[in-house]
Structures are given as structure tokens and as C-alpha cells.
Amino acid sequence: MPARPLRLTLRADDHLPADLSWRIDDGYIRANTWNEEGESITLGIWGPGELITPTGCGVTPYELISLTRVVVVECEPSESEILAFMRDLFTQTTHLLQIHRVRPADARLLRLLHWIGARFGRVSRSGTTLSLEDMNLTHRHLADIAGMTRVTVTKALTRFRSKGQVVRVSEADLLVPRDTSLDPVSPAPHPMASLPFPRTLRHEPPAHQNAGFRTP
Structure with missing residues (x-):
């Protein structure tokens, strides 16, 4: 067998x-x-x-x-799946290297949130929503990925919320309003792009509708 x-x-x-x-x-x-x-x-x-x-x-x-x-x-x-993975790895690594070069640190973290939201979140005309809880993206994990300290990430997220750069739409989900200046590093479509949304969210709370989300 x-x-x-x-x-x-x-x-x-x-x-x-x-x-x-x-x-x-x-x-x-x-x-x-x-x-x-x-x-x-x-x-x-x-x-x-x-x-x-x-x-x-x-x-x-x-x-x-x-x-x-x-x-x-x-x-x-x-062979085609291996090639697709290699292309995706190259694309992701390139975008993450670009993000690492962004200064100051606050702008780098915001760019990272846009990138994660574009790849794994729910997209609407208002921006993207992502669930840090579903992905277990703790402040420490975000700091590791962005090349920052955990304390810097915590302070930056607090500033983002106070300025409306990040909006809490539920206990677990964040809305990152669309910023056209970040479009050049938006991830290219990959094989999973055709899957229906949401991909990371286990459910769609009413707050999503209030934030202007529509199912693509």
C-alpha cells in the first residue's frame, strides 16, 4: 500500500x-x-x-x-507549482526588503500593515482589514518582521489609532485606510488571489459593513 x-x-x-x-x-x-x-x-x-x-x-x-x-x-x-512558489518567494522577499528601507520606523510599520492587509486581508474601497489575532501577529512578531523593537511597535500603533491611520473595527480586526502612495509596493497577484474573501477572518462582524466593506 x-x-x-x-x-x-x-x-x-x-x-x-x-x-x-x-x-x-x-x-x-x-x-x-x-x-x-x-x-x-x-x-x-x-x-x-x-x-x-x-x-x-x-x-x-x-x-x-x-x-x-x-x-x-x-x-x-x-514543476509548475515549484516555479510558482519560487516566484512568490522572490516577490515577497523583494517587497519586504523594500519595506525594511523605509524611514522613519512608524512609516515602515504602516507600510508593513498595508502589505499584510493586501496579501491576507479583506479589501474594499475604504482600505484593507486584517486580523492580527487570527494571524497571531503580536507586537513582537510585527517587530521581528519590520526590524523594530516591540516597544516601538506598541507606541506606533497607538499613534496610528489616534491619527486615524489605523481604525479598530472589532476586538480583533483593524482597518488600514487606503493610501495610494503605497501602491508601488502592493504585492503582485499570486495563485491564491482568486480565492473568495475573507481569507484570514473567520467571520464578518457588523463593524465591517459599517466601515464600508463589500464582498468582491
Whole structure:
């Protein structure tokens, strides 16, 4: 009988074997490397339905870390799927490198929130909404991805709310109003773009309708 594919359930911050190919059934995973000073560098983030496969690009060290509780199934991707993953990895890494060059730190964090919202959130004419809770994007995680300190992230989010740059639409969800000046780093469409929204939100609270959201 053929061997059954390996299925793993991981907790937040667990490490996933990076030398195998995985299909994400549930949860979110990020790929990391480090620089010579030991600072973490995020290369990309993937969510439900997406494929992660060994890069073959010689990046070392290279690790896959679960942001949330994650369920993955080992798979054997086709050549086209591997190529699509490599393109997506290259695109994500490029955008994250651009974000890291943004100064000051507040602007960098806001750019990161726009990028995460465009990739995983719910899009409307008002902007994008994302659930930091669903993705377990704590202030520490945001700091790691943006190359900031946790304290700086906490203070910046407080300032964003006071200025209306970020609007709380429920206990878990944030609306990031659209900023056309950020369009050049909006992520390119990827294979998951055709999936119906919401992708990260388990439900659509009434606050979304009040904020002007409409299902695409």
C-alpha cells in the first residue's frame, strides 16, 4: 500500500522541517533567515491552501516557523507549482526588503500593515482589514518582521489609532485606510488571489459593513 502523506499539527512558534514540501491546511507560516549579527530577516509569509517547498536558492540559515497553530500535509508539488512558489518567494522577499528601507520606523510599520492587509486581508474601497489575532501577529512578531523593537511597535500603533491611520473595527480586526502612495509596493497577484474573501477572518462582524466593506 502507498505510504500516507505526513500530516503535522504545530503550535505557534514551532519549527517546520524546511527540507520537505508542505501544503498548509490551516494557519500561517513565515520563512526566516539571519544576518551576521543574529538579527531575524523574514523572507515571506504563507497561509491556508498555499504551498511551501525547499527553495533550492542556497539561503542559509533557512527556517520555517509557525505564526499560529498550523496544520500541514506533506506533498509532492509539480514543476509548475515549484516555479510558482519560487516566484512568490522572490516577490515577497523583494517587497519586504523594500519595506525594511523605509524611514522613519512608524512609516515602515504602516507600510508593513498595508502589505499584510493586501496579501491576507479583506479589501474594499475604504482600505484593507486584517486580523492580527487570527494571524497571531503580536507586537513582537510585527517587530521581528519590520526590524523594530516591540516597544516601538506598541507606541506606533497607538499613534496610528489616534491619527486615524489605523481604525479598530472589532476586538480583533483593524482597518488600514487606503493610501495610494503605497501602491508601488502592493504585492503582485499570486495563485491564491482568486480565492473568495475573507481569507484570514473567520467571520464578518457588523463593524465591517459599517466601515464600508463589500464582498468582491
